[in-house]
Each structure stands twice: as C-alpha cells, then as structure tokens.
Amino acid sequence: MDLDLRWEPDANRFLAIVETEESARAIPIYTAYAEKAIEKKNRGDYKRAAAHLQKAFYACRSADRMGWWTSYIHNLKSEFARYSALQDELRKAGL
Helix, strand or coil, X not given: CCCCHHHHHHHHHHHHHHHHHXXXXXXXXXXXXXXXXXXXXXXXXXXXXXXXXXXHHHHHHHCCCHHHHHHHHHHHHHHCCCCHHHHHHHHHCCC
C-alpha cells in the first residue's frame, strides 16, 4: 500500500473514526504507516512507527486478531533485528 504521509493528520482523524466502528479496517493502514516511517531510518521516525504499531496492536486486540498480530510483530522485529534504535523504540512502546 503506497501512502502519502503528508496527509497523515487527516488520516489519523479518519482512522480514529474507523477504529471505533471497524477496528480491523484500521490495521493495514497503521502497519503501512509504521513501515513507511521505518524506511526513513531515524529515531524520530522509529518512535512514530512504534506509535502506529501500538495503535495497530489495540485495533488487533479489539478485532480479535491477536494471532495475526503476534506473527506480524515477530516478523517485523526479526526483519529489522540490526536496527537497534528501532528495537529500542519498540521496547519503550511495550511492543
């Protein structure tokens, strides 16, 4: 999914509405935002990615998709195992 992050504030308002009604639909958007932020390779964006991933976690929990979440976050951490700043931000976020 190719997302234009310039529209992120508007997307966040939209996601807040979607998340309350159908949280499963917000999951791929949050994970796509997180992956885009990780591509930028700096701590500020890693922190932003962790925040998006926290929202994805909560959406997964309310949509009863914790099995998918566990697999996703494990794969993400494995893929970026050498990114110590990212791993640190994920740890700080409780992920």
